[in-house]
Amino acid sequence: HDIGMIVVPEAIVLKAGPLTDDERMTVQRHAAVGEQFLSRLTGSHMHAVALAVGAHHERYDGLGYPRGLQGEAIPRPARIIAICDAYDAMTSPRPYRPVIVQNEALSELLANAGGQFDPTLVAVFLHARCWQLDDGLEHIQDDDT
Numbered sequence: 001h002d003i004g005m006i007v008v009p010e011a012i013v014l015k016a017g018p019l020t021d022d023e024r025m026t027v028q029r030h031a032a033v034g035e036q037f038l039s040r041l042t043g044s045h046m047h048a049v050a051l052a053v054g055a056h057h058e059r060y061d062g063l064g065y066p067r068g069l070q071g072e073a074i075p076r077p078a079r080i081i082a083i084c085d086a087y088d089a090m091t092s093p094r095p096y097r098p099v100i101v102q103n104e105a106l107s108e109l110l111a112n113a114g115g116q117f118d119p120t121l122v123a124v125f126l127h128a129r130c131w132q133l134d135d136g137l138e139h140i141q142d143d144d145t
Contacts, residue, residue, distance in 0.1 A: 001056050001081045004034030016095045031057045032066045052077035061115045079118040083125050
């Protein structure tokens with residue numbers, strides 16, 4: 001989903017401090033660049049994949065980028081990617097902030113349901129219960145098992 005990050009200079013990606021307005025605009029271009037790149041590929045699902053990549057930073061409340069799409073106007077795969085991308089970003093080390101523990105990341109997703117994220121898809125993500133147990137083992141379960 002972040003194939004467009006190829007155009008973002010490493011110095012920006014690894015920057016520990018706040019981004020300048022120009023740097024932020026460079027980073028924000030990655031969604032549109034990824035969509036443009038993937039739209040040139042052929043295949044039965046490539047158009048849908050390209051649209052999802054291009055919209056994965058749109059927000060459910062319409063305050064995202066690059067197009068400012070809102071709610072159901074954002075392709076569902078992009079809304080799913082947005083949740084997964086945010087969870088991964090929060091729980092992975094970044095040069096500009098420490099890792100957030102899983103419970104805090106899940107709380108952050110829930111707090112942003114209906115604003116940044118599709119509330120129905122956040123509920124599905126939380127319901128899947130795909131987290132590490134206290135003993136460190138991966139746990140993947142849903143109510144049908």
